[in-house]
Amino acid sequence: MYTHQMIVVFENNENLLDFNYIGLKFNSENDKDIQISFSQAREVFPRMGRHQSDPIAQCIIRIMKKNYNGEEEHIVYANVRRQSGCVDLYSNMMFKQQVVDSKSLKFS
Numbered sequence: 001m002y003t004h005q006m007i008v009v010f011e012n013n014e015n016l017l018d019f020n021y022i023g024l025k026f027n028s029e030n031d032k033d034i035q036i037s038f039s040q041a042r043e044v045f046p047r048m049g050r051h052q053s054d055p056i057a058q059c060i061i062r063i064m065k066k067n068y069n070g071e072e073e074h075i076v077y078a079n080v081r082r083q084s085g086c087v088d089l090y091s092n093m094m095f096k097q098q099v100v101d102s103k104s105l106k107f108s
Helices: none
Strands: 002-011 017-026 034-040 056-068 071-082 087-091 094-099
Touching: 002 056, 017 071
Parallel strands: none
Antiparallel strands: 002 017, 017 034, 056 071, 071 087, 087 094
16 A cells, blocks of 8 residues: 655635645555545635636746754645736745735746
8 A cells, every 4th residue: 555645736816826736545556446535735715805817827836855853844835926027925825915016026
């Protein structure tokens, strides 16, 4: 028996990233007996104030591997540029901040 876990990211109706886990549990060596689970990684909180549709134009996700006291951790960061030019910053799969005046920023 062995397991795999993947992170899947969706854009929700408030144009925020919604991080989710898909788990695959293989119960036998021939891969015919598979259990699939789906769970939300973090609760998504609505934006403050009124929201106007502003779809994601570009998204960059980075996973950093960190060794803390001999234990390995993975931390997920994301930067999102929306069509208006605003930028959303995510840390550990949670929305942290919106940068409103970012039209001069260049993403590569």
